[in-house]
Amino acid sequence: MNLAARLKNPLNKYRPIPFWSWNERLTVDETRRQIAEMDKAGIGGYFMHARGGLQTPYLGEEWMDNIAAGIDEARKRDMGAWVYDENGWPSGFGDGRVNGLGIEYQQKYLRMDPVGADPGVRPEDEDRTITVVAGSDGQRLRFHYEVNPFYVDTLDAHVVKTFIETILDEYAARFPDDLGKALPGVFTDEPQVSRNGIPWSFTLPGKYREAYDEELLPLLPQLFSPVDLPTGEGEAPAEPCGSTPSAVTAARREPRPPVSYKRTRYRFWHLVQELFVTSFTQQMYDWCERHGAQLTGHMVLEETLLSQVTSNAAVMPHYEFFHVPGMDWLGRHIDPPTTPLQVASVAHQLGRKQILSETFALCGWNVSWEELKWLFEWQAVRGVTQLCQHLEGYSLRGIRKRDYPPSLFYQQPWWDKYRAFNDYVSRLGMLLAEGEVQFDVLVIHPQSSAWLAFDNGKNDGIHELFQPFLDVTKTLEGAHVPFHYGDERILARHGEVELRGTGFRTCDRGASFPACGLRVGNQLYFAVIVPPCETLARSTVELLQQYADAGGALVWVGGKPTLVEGEPSAELPALAQRGESVPDCTVLETCLPKQAYRLSVIDDHGAEIERIAATHRHFADYDGRGPADFYFLANADNASGYEVVVRLLGKSAERLVLETGATEPLPFTREVNEVAIRHTFAPMDSLALLVYADDRALPVAMPALVAVPAKGTEFLDLASKATPASVAVPAECTDSLDSASKATSLDGEWELQLLDPNALTLDYCDFWIDRKLIAENEHISVVQGRCLEYGRPVDLRLRFPVRAAWDFDPDGELYLVLERPDDFQIMVNGAPLTAHDAGHYRDTSFRKLSVKGLLRPGRNEILLETRFAQSPAVYEQLERAKVFEAEKNKLTFNSEIEAVYLIGDFGVVTPEPFEQLPRHALRCPGDFLLTRAPSSIPLADLVQHGLPFFNGTVRLTRTVTLAADEIHGRRFRFADMRAHVASLSVNGTSVKEWFWRPFEANLDGLLRPGENEFVLELTNGLRNLLGPHHLEEGESYAVAPPSFYKEPSVFGCAGQWNEGYCFVEFGVEGTQIA
Template sequence: MDIDKFKNPGIEWRGKPFWSWNGKLDKDELLRQIDIMKEMGMGGFFMHSRTGLETEYLGDEWFELINACADYAESIGLEAWLYDEDRWPSGLAGGIVSRHPEFRQKAILLEIDPVDDGKDVIAEFFCDLDGVVCTNLGSGKQTLRFSVIEQGASGFYNGYTYIDTMNRAATEAFLKSTHEKYAAKCGGRLGKSIKGIFTDEPHRGALLDGFSMYRDDGAFCAPYTPVLFEEFEKRFGYDLKQKLPELFLQVDGKRISQVKWHYVELLQQLFLENFAIPCKEWCDKHRLSLTGHVLHEDNLTAQTAMSGSVMRYYEHMTAPGVDVLGEHNKNYWIVKQLSSAARQAGKKQLLSELYGCTGWQMPFAGHKAVGDWQALLGINFRCHHLSWYTMRGEAKRDYPASILHQSAWHKEYSHVEDYFSRFGLMMAQGKPACDLLVLNPVETFWAQVHLGWSKGLGLQDEHLKTLEDKYRKLFTWLLESQVDFDYGDEEMISRLGNVENGMLKVGCATYKTVLISGMETIRSSTLRLLEQFAAAGGKVVVAGNAPEFIDASSSSEFPVSSFESVAFSKDAVLSVVPERQAVVDAPDIFGQLRVTDDGLIFAALNVDRDERRKNVNVRIKTNLPVAEFNCETGEVKRVQELPASNGWKTFKTGFPKGGQRLWVASEKFLSLVPVDRVTSSGEGKVLDGPFEFKLSEPNVCVLDSAGYRIDRGDWQPEKDVLKIDRQIRKEHGVLRRGGEMLQPWFTATQPIKELCDIELRYSFEIQTMPQWIDLVIEEPENFTVTLNGNLLDLSQTERWIDIAFHRVRIPDGFANIGNNEIVLKTPYRENSNLEAVYLLGEFGVQLSGAVRNIVPMPETLEMGDICEQGFPFYSGAISYHIPVPENARKICLPEIGGACVRVNGQILGWDPFEAEVDGELAEVDVVLSRRNTFGPLHDTERVRPWNGPDHWLTEGAEYSDAPLLIPSGLLKAVSW
């Protein structure tokens, strides 16, 4: 391994965020933001239309800006990538395709005992029903009617629907309306300054799940395409129409159904043949890499509900990917599925769309934790979700945080990118030491779908819940024991699998052992190959119950005696898998071993973010000297080895909370002097304060509730300004703003409706007059603004945080001691935005319930939450001037309320938050998140699994009039 490359990886290993084009785009501002991305350590970007886009999507100006950004990126050494849709999912070209009815997504609808005559009816049956169990089919008392319906229209699809991705003509229309335009407008840039294109969340429609827009209860719907019945009979030899009750229900209580299995297999084939493959062929023809991910990979349930087998889709992408939403979504197996298919198909670049829905509050430690396990399992192409062009209007609630200049920590973010570029580079070296194949049991789920089996991707079927649980357990048992493995998709195995020299080969990967677990049906093609493998000396093990069905049919019996059987338990499984070549003697440590021409690479990760692992034994089977590669600092140090034993190198280390270690065994490190890892000990001396401090930005007071009146009527009591906005839209029958709003560029193609005149009255108290106060508002050109009846001049403003925020100085004498009122007036139109306003200044802020009080700024800060010390809404950085006790050598910050810290200029992003100090004073800069400024400030569930636009408009018990804040600042510090 080249140490210089490790210290300074190239742009191919650096992140490429989703750059949200979500406003009225300006070339100079776009180019400025590209410079910022480079300063943040990024390697490029995806140009991605998002909620709030005002520049016409796929219009002439759009392509001019695409080309300008691609050219500029190339000139400064970054990569530019396209995104193939207006928002997502890919396929409708912002409504251009689905405005044609023949291309819209459709479904088969089941109605039980319908009362009307019906429309587009396929078939009717009589039966008796007990829940989902159907008996007396053909002679019962209840009616089952099946018909074809169209997906409901949505503002998210600009008033249309999603497309039928199983219809080749719809895909061709998509390619013509989008890809061909890029080919015509971007010319020779494709494959050069424009590296590739991202396709996002295509799917073939929800399967009996309820996650659907067909009708209120989508659980009664199954995907349909016009050739469905014809192709089903052609490929499987019987008429699906006559089997529709068995597809939707459990006929005579039968759980496993070949009809269900055949149906989902057909959906998979049509989805691949008519969408995935044409898109890949187009990209290959135009020298573009195709990346992205399909919809809902999180578990076997989600995959069955929306796509089938995601592993089979990965074959048809240049750089296949996944998305991992939220900060605590530990769906490890989806990346393992991806890396498995990639290994078998020979693909080297693996993408993850990560950090979406995490909220402003996620710290660098969260960025590391979310990315670490993915990098360990093979992700080397990071797509950050999201980096906003602007925060104007609804755009500011499009799944923050913005991983760009709007976040106070953007100047420190290169620390994160340097770390992951090194980690990704190392995990792409050599080949995995992986001899175990685990059959992926997703088809067992296919064969058991039924009405209500899942609801909105939440599994309802108790039997299938046990299978999901076994799937998770098996993964965890293996990875926490540092046993690497690949998943095997049965259809891929049928095409790519063969037996060579006693090994099972699947495409580019080979295996010594195959493990079957959690499968209730298995393909006959899989069985034949495994029997050949076993006969050639290969090892096939069944953990737990063997499959009872072959090809989802009970007509054949699984050959139990042909293979080894063990109990479904951790110890039993570990006793039959291939011998481990690297071991960490501690719980919750995932590991991956790779073999290179020079030796070995072993990476290990503590997936526990709450507990450290101290004094841990690590053993690697090698005779080569071992060095630790520090991905955070770029340092390389030889480890202090314990006495060798039977060809194993043994040494001790510690793992911080969520800590990662990476070692390389190679002759290259023979000359390095072994170094012990230095770790802190003892509790140290607690540093209490008070401390002198300095802010990086003016303090801020958020005013997000207002009294209001409409069309000069009576003034109404104060209310959350976003709820006022929603009320106006509801009263005038206009789609509300939010994640599913009509795009501004689309709205502008039609006459803009004028709805009413609105006045907003924001109030605040001043106890002591500060030297100066600034007001920040959005869209000053659309408002007249008065303070206590004095008209403000909005003709000259400055930028604050984002181009959307306009800052104007309040003249002396406009504000008063006591109560103050800011009144905004505007004609409210269909494209209007009512938003919070902000006060800036050298003041403190006290909260009395929902009332904001301007008070003097404190002279010092105590250790602890700054929200209680005059800074409830502040979100910049705070520099604490901390006296260092005599003889102290280190300072440790075990609790911070912020994204990261700097100690005397050294960035600390995650545990253990330790830095050496030398001198009498330490400058500790806590860089905060923007959460206490931009919210959500009124959501009573402060820590959600994920954050979305609706969490700014919660209701009832989930809403608080008074702002709810998260602790911020320096919460605890010790020295020793």
């Protein structure tokens, strides 16, 4: 079966593999049920991920029974049941088993403090002193290490080996026949060296001496201060912990030659890089190789030069030792592009087809499918092929619903439609993974220069280094020049100069062919760019010399490096004179060989549209008819659309419809050996094209273009948030101004039917502890913290007021929803609630109890009483969580106090008007009233008309009378959608479902003279039910646990609070028949 046929229904190996958060008491039956849900939704596998809230003992028998069930279901369904290597994150501490072995195994940070002039004075913690030396001003400096007892020393190979034996060997012993099959491999998550300054390891002095034949201890001041040390003798304590006696003796007696601080910093961080790669990542990779398994996951803080220094030294060298290298992307924003480009560069160079991204964490409960698509496509156009959704919650009970939402799982009202999204991203990922990558330009990555500028303080020099590097990156992207980064360690291991001849691919772009290329594994480059940097590795200099000697195209941008591995070098000035030099990025593209350009995306004035990113893959045979080139273009702009002309090498082209996997003709013109395609990108839009070297595809007529108002949304971190007044779109997709009178507006009231119950979140209450009134009308998030302050079991009473209007129907369907109702005594208006469990609502832990007939117009109250108690282990873990995130990330409470909900047949109103906020949000002061459910509602505004907390599907009906001459050539459209899914039926016939733009449908053959019934169904998400409701900023695009708390908690400082309620809009606007 050829690729085109397989694209219709991609194999599971190309499909998303979400984080499946195991955060509750696990049962085999529930585990199997949830896997069936994933399979139904088009998900290809799952990472079985222990996470905060887990109540099943980690790695115990019950845990392993559920792992076995996960593997068994994967085997039956041809899915992948991946194990996650830790309880919580970051990976490496083995659920406390490894760091619990003692100080030799624990993470350490290097600290420097001035001490008194008297050498006999020692601090109380003398045993953690490494050395005492004289600083440049004569001040004696004490260097010591600080211990983090809750993580591990990842620079020590023995420590990592212990971690592997503790965790991975357990799985290998239990499931030896499944590794590499139904259990494909292991996810490792954010292993790190330090996120708290310069790292230390007991191995460093010896490893430094072994690597450089030099003592490290006398040079430690240079890691903090930019001083070159004069000749002199270092001083050290008699027996510094973590150093051998020989190291101390040498530090005392040997005179030090003048040493450059830049050389010391280069050597130190290069050593940290080598130790971390070989001790952690390579050991993990080797274990997987021995067991026929695959290693995937991602490093921490991959984004910038500065973020990488202490956490990893450098991230790119690690990707060599992942079978499926990965990254993560948090929140509803884009930029900088360095993160996906780094991982994709190494993957393409070393032949890794799949590139994983853990993404969508912190996007919040309201993130739309269009936004999810936009975020994934922004990464995919830079190389990512496989989606790991963060996350799917086994449960939403308690803290679990606040775990960096959303949970993209069965709890969502739109879950039954979710396969369409997963099919889409799977097709895109499959094409990017299976196609041949041919990029011509290599950019040397300047991470080693960041090492020289890091001083554990302001680190200003690194900021000055990163921006020019980012400028080079964005200039090439904006000019649509495909390129990779070259990591210096990867270049040293896999780089070589290749002369013209065997191995060169045919130049099909009409330019003179270069004399040589620089090969890095599978990739061959014809131009090398050196961005502004201060130092290069000696191996890099030698490789560039060979490349320049062979006639390679070498381009220097801005300030040239002056150092080799942190020291002046005689070879570098001569090399820096080779090739071309440009002062900045403004003329960079003119220095590149013509063959570096594979496509152009221009406006009518010939200017490249920088916000449209593009990538290319080649297929030797796409559909059984010969070669094809796949191009994918994505608009990074969330607010603006662009009319463009795409120019590509080839003779004919088709559009590839990723929603179905089919192709469709499109208008194009041919000019010599190029095709030109005119296309209008909506905000967050994309375009997939197949281009052929023959005439197999025929063009269709080019549509006329007219201007229509542009609609968009606002996101974080965009260079421009302005919304243009208009954007050009094909005339067939809009009414021309001349025929505007033919459009029939459908805005206004529509008949309303709720296909899910309405809801009211009760999150403010009065509460008593041990019969003492603590607060009135206080937010529920405060209650847990107040109870924890007692440090012992307490009796807790909660009183939730509920107000109902005179037209409220007490005999309508009505349920109280709460978590673990058996833990509470419940009274409604003074009467004990004796109702039986009526099933679950959204999450299986949200239990329904009927309160039909128990509420009345006027004031009502719901009273809950419980014994709040935590085990001593919980209190101990709360203290540990204050020190390091590993303990917080696996925190589990015994008792949790949460909001409760009313659901049923009612409306919810507030006497005060709503305030319009940015990001399509609304705020009202609260004081909600239950009313009779609305029977009709404005299509553009459901929230303000009785449905502020609603989550689910509404059915909206409108009858439209049309004359006989009005039923032909009509289209249904709306300007914008504030919902996750919309579907339309006309006169009983299903017409279309929408998840993203364009919001239109052809009505040919569906209309009739007289009355026509339009039925529109809209489905939203859980945001208006679960919040966060009370952030001062309104709708947040970086939602984390603290976003839900009024006061500081173990999860961090609370956001700025507003007692009012923030909701997001629900509805569609600008609806018409045109």
